[in-house]
Amino acid sequence: MTQKEPTVNPETIQRVRQSWAQVTPIASQAAELFYANLFAADPTLRPLFRSDLTAQGHKLIQMLDAAVNGLDDLEALVPPLQALARRHSGYGVLPAHYATVGAALLLTLEQGLGPAFTQPVRAAWTEVYGRVADVMIAAGQPSAA
Numbered sequence: 001m002t003q004k005e006p007t008v009n010p011e012t013i014q015r016v017r018q019s020w021a022q023v024t025p026i027a028s029q030a031a032e033l034f035y036a037n038l039f040a041a042d043p044t045l046r047p048l049f050r051s052d053l054t055a056q057g058h059k060l061i062q063m064l065d066a067a068v069n070g071l072d073d074l075e076a077l078v079p080p081l082q083a084l085a086r087r088h089s090g091y092g093v094l095p096a097h098y099a100t101v102g103a104a105l106l107l108t109l110e111q112g113l114g115p116a117f118t119q120p121v122r123a124a125w126t127e128v129y130g131r132v133a134d135v136m137i138a139a140g141q142p143s144a145a
């Protein structure tokens with residue numbers, strides 16, 4: 001998601017939305033699974049999370065929900081994502097952590113969706129998470145305005 005490429009292909013949007021609609025009814029289990037996957041991948045991330053993970057998981061799902069709903073107008077998502085990224089720097093999150101979180105998210109979707117997590121669905125999520133992460137990484141740098 002850059003200023004130069006403000007749109008996401010409609011097929012990608014549809015794939016992300018359809019698969020996300022299958023995850024939201026099991027959001028709390030998905031959040032639990034996500035944190036298990038994340039801390040298995042990198043146990044050093046555990047201490048960064050200070051608040052109750054149930055509430056935290058809920059916030060993560062809400063934010064992803066907002067991102068999925070906002071895919072038609074990525075420009076509008078940029079300012080809230082930049083603010084989110086600056087808060088993340090304050091939580092001790094480093095640029096490299098975004099890849100770890102992305103991998104944990106994809107694994108969670110794969111586990112939650114099973115056969116519905118097809119290769120095109122994976123590619124769609126990889127693109128969308130990558131765009132969100134790019135905006136956050138750029139805004140989370142100390143030099144960023």
Ligand code: HEM
Pocket residue numbers: 045048049050051052056059060063064084087088091093094097098099101132133136
């Ligand atoms: C697409 C990427 C991400 C999204 C949408 C996201 C979303 C959120 C949201 C909505 C919150 C609630 C607090 C707030 O709004 O400031 C939060 C907190 C947090 N996130 Fe993220 N996040 C993302 C990436 C990451 C990454 C890469 C890490 C690295 C480990 C991370 C670690 C944390 C931590 C440590 C907190 C604070 C937890 C606490 O206080 O217990 N997040 N995140």
